[in-house]
Amino acid sequence: MASFNRLPLRCYFANMAWRKDLSLLLLRLGAGGLMVPHGWGKLNRLIEGLNAGEVQFYNWMGIGTEASLGLAVCGELVAPVFIVLGLFTRWMSIPAAITMAVAAFGAHAGDPIGDKEHALLFLVPYLVLALMGGGKYSLDSRVTRPR
Numbered sequence: 001m002a003s004f005n006r007l008p009l010r011c012y013f014a015n016m017a018w019r020k021d022l023s024l025l026l027l028r029l030g031a032g033g034l035m036v037p038h039g040w041g042k043l044n045r046l047i048e049g050l051n052a053g054e055v056q057f058y059n060w061m062g063i064g065t066e067a068s069l070g071l072a073v074c075g076e077l078v079a080p081v082f083i084v085l086g087l088f089t090r091w092m093s094i095p096a097a098i099t100m101a102v103a104a105f106g107a108h109a110g111d112p113i114g115d116k117e118h119a120l121l122f123l124v125p126y127l128v129l130a131l132m133g134g135g136k137y138s139l140d141s142r143v144t145r146p147r
Helices: 006-014 016-052 065-085 089-107 113-132 139-143
Strands: none
Touching (some): 016 089, 016 113, 065 089
8 A cells, every 4th residue: 555645735735825816816807807798788778778768677676777777787897896806805796796696586586597597607706705805816915914
């Protein structure tokens, strides 16, 4: 039987911090960066709808279509830009996650899973970022770093 050398395994796990931080960077860039075009489209839709006098959108909790679309713009454009930068990552992940949960379980409640899939696929990384934060390679770490 071959002997098990623990030193390389210990060295491997000693260097895990940079892998975690790199993973959080990739998660932020991927989830935030891929969401920005969706938010940009919704912003244009909001502006055009307000100019035309009628906004067509899901009326979440009866707050009105304009307010619902405005909240979606915040969750799909504003928050993801902050997430990409790594600024207030935990806080900005919350509105982004709520927007995706409303999209999946509200706007597409009666739809098949295929129509909910995009929202659910964005929901998971936003929840992870809300729990983990932006990591070392974020503006959060620069702002909160002890001097």
